[in-house]
Amino acid sequence: MEDYQFINLNIHHNGVTENGQSTCNRGQNPGCYGIYNRNDHFKGLIEGCEIHDNDGYGIVSIDGALTVRNNKIFNNGRGNPNHGGVQAIYQEGSVWYNNLIYNNNNMGIWASNGIELYNNTIYGNGGAGIQATDGGTVVRNNIVYRNGGEDINLSGGNASNNLTSDPLFANPSQGDFHLTSGSPAIDAGISLPEVPTDFEGTPRPQGSAYDIGADEYGSGVSSSPTPTPLPSGTNCSQYTSSSQIPQGFAVPWDVQNPSIMLVSANCTPPMLLLKAGDPNTTKTIYVYKDGYVAPSGGSSWTPVQLFGSSLISGAWYKSSAQGVTNIPDPTKATYYVAYTCTWTGSKWMCGCRDAACSQSYWQLQKIQ
Ligand SMILES: [Ca+2]
Secondary structure, eight states, rough: OOOOEEEEEOEEOTOOOOSSOOHHHHHTSOOOOOOOESSSSSSEEESEEEESSSSSSHHHHHSEEEESSSEEEEEETTOTTTOOOOEEESSSSOOOSSSSSEOSEEEEEOOOOOEEEEOEESOSSSSOOOOOOSTEEESSSOOOEOOSSSSEESSSSEESSSSSSSSOOEEGGGGGGEEOOOOOOOOTTTTOTTOOOOTSSOSOOTSSOOSSSSSSSSGHHHHGGOOOSSSOEEOOOOOOOOSOOTTSOSSSSTTTTEEEEEEEEEETEEEEEEEOOTTTTTSSEEESEEEEEEETOOOOOOEEEEEEEEETTTEOOOOEEEEEEEOOOSSSSSHHHHHHHESSSSEEEOOOSSSSSOOOOEEEEEOO
16 A cells, blocks of 8 residues: 555646646746655655646655656656656655656756656657666656657666557647557557556556557547447437426536537437537536436436546546447436536536536437
């Protein structure tokens, strides 16, 4: 068990304004980093965090045995040309894997003393991708590409199965580091029991062997089958913004704009097309990956997997998602629940029943 855990945090703009102006007093120690970690004997976990646009390094870790996985570390060192993504020294017992480390001002990772770097994607940093200066370092299955300095600069240590040529990312300029078919990273890694999944939770390996980098190509969400053809059908949602929604459920519409229906369905008997979110939205809306249906008078909810463009934190689709199922009982109305969250600019509003949204529920739609 770790002594501390940082999970799913968004850590950004420490010591720097939105437009990149440094406000950091660098005379102070430790300075303006995303995470500064200095502890002689502690164990720590940093997982699922986005650490970006900080004045100094995204993470500084001195001493301590860390597990650092599934993080995005980008655009750090904004106010300091000497700083980059990560400085990690005296890392005996630390394992860093499935991290995306990109577009930092200087080095991607500057490490020493026993760090283990597995299946990270390190791209487009201003300095070296990985610079490590001690014999205990282990570097395997990393994509390290298009960095300003040397991609991998080790003095001593063990390195194998890393890729420093073009990995054929889906869209790296937009931060999409999924592999595409034909990538030389596919099935080119070594099996690492320390890394059982990829950065989105897809089990490794897919195909014949581990891939290199943070993404495992294959049945990952990036290539999840969207049911095709989607039945178009006709809108069979019964609840409109003037409907009275039963107690214990959120409304299916956007409480900030009731003309927008966030939870609705189309019917093509015997099929139901379940929709959640708003594909045309300019807001930041997240849709939970599962919805549920039940016949009127039924005794339990049946889960229906929804599909969207790419899964975030293993649970959310951005903007909208949809799924297909059978109408559970054609002689009765069907109830459908889904769950959406909308970012207002200052907070998340999730599963709202009214504009105050003081409590969250599943959003209910009636289908007939
Ligand atoms: Ca594979």
